[in-house]
Amino acid sequence: xxxxxxxxxxxxxxxxxxxxxxxxxxxxxxxxxxxxxxxxxxxxxxxxxxxxxxxxxxxxxxxxxxxxxxxxxxxxxxxxxxxxxxxxxxxxxxxxxxxxxxxxxxxxxxxxxxxxxxxxxxxxxxxxxxxxxxxxxxxxxxxxxxxxxxxxxxxxxxxxxxxxxxxxxxxxxxxxxxxxxxxxxxxxxxxxxxx
Numbered sequence: 763x764x765x766x767x768x769x770x771x772x773x774x775x776x777x778x779x780x781x782x783x784x785x786x787x788x789x790x791x792x793x794x795x796x797x798x799x800x801x802x803x804x805x806x807x808x809x810x811x812x813x814x815x816x817x818x819x820x821x822x823x824x825x826x827x828x829x830x831x832x833x834x835x836x837x838x839x840x841x842x843x844x845x846x847x848x849x850x851x852x853x854x855x856x857x858x859x860x861x862x863x864x865x866x867x868x869x870x871x872x873x874x875x876x877x878x879x880x881x882x883x884x885x886x887x888x889x890x891x892x893x894x895x896x897x898x899x900x901x902x903x904x905x906x907x908x909x910x911x912x913x914x915x916x917x918x919x920x921x922x923x924x925x926x927x928x929x930x931x932x933x934x935x936x937x938x939x940x941x942x943x944x945x946x947x948x949x950x951x952x953x954x955x956x957x
Contacts, residue, residue, distance in 0.1 A: 863899050863930055864899065864930075865898075865899050865900050865901045865904060865930055866894070866898040866899065866900055866904060870898075871900075871904055871907075874890065874894050874908070875907060875908070875911055877890055878890055878891070878908065878911045878912070879911060884912070884913070884914055884917045887911075887912060887917060888917055888920055888921065888924075891908060891920075891921045891924055891925065892924055894925075895924045895925045895927075895928050898928065899928045899929075899930050900925055900928055900929055900930065901929070901930060901931055901934070902929055902931050902932070902934040902935045902936075902937045902938055903934070903937055905921075905922060905925045905926070905929060905935075905937075905938050906937045906938045906940065906941045907941075908921055908925065909921050909922055909938055909941040909942070910941040915942070915943065915944055915947045918941065918942060918947060919942075919947055919950050919951055919954070922938055922951045922955075923951065923954050923955060926955050935957070938951075939951070
């Protein structure tokens with residue numbers, strides 16, 4: 763078979779292998795030296811081709827990794843290039859652990875209660891409760907202590923409503939209702955919280 767007639771056939775084979783490598787997840791390097799006068803031109807062509815292939819493969823891998831990184835707890839594909847073969851390793855990544863929420867420490871909570879007792883006006887007391895509820899978590903027993911530290915029913919209701927979203931044990935929120943004097947106050951808290 764004449765080498766000039768074989769050139770288009772070999773070129774088609776080369777194209778076929780390059781296209782199929784993306785879908786079959788395996789890449790085969792084929793070196794064709796047809797009608798070249800020196801091995802240097804073949805080496806240059808091979809070097810340019812492999813450099814281009816690495817760049818294209820790198821772009822493809824970056825797109826894949828961006829696509830896979832957004833799915834926590836699923837399989838991701840890492841691509842490792844060994845000599846002339848591209849190996850895809852499937853790695854299962856675990857979702858990050860759930861955060862652990864802790865109630866306000868006893869020392870800090872004691873300090874908060876002292877500040878509430880020392881504050882002369884109800885507006886200032888509610889301001890302290892609101893500030894504490896923005897940055898801390900509480901147990902139902904702690905909320906009950908804060909509600910008990912307040913004088914007026916309206917302040918007690920407001921404190922219970924402000925602190926409820928930050929309660930770590932909502933199943934024990936019944937303890938807070940014991941700190942209210944009037945049944946109407948308990949009903950208002952239940953209505954505002956939808957419980």
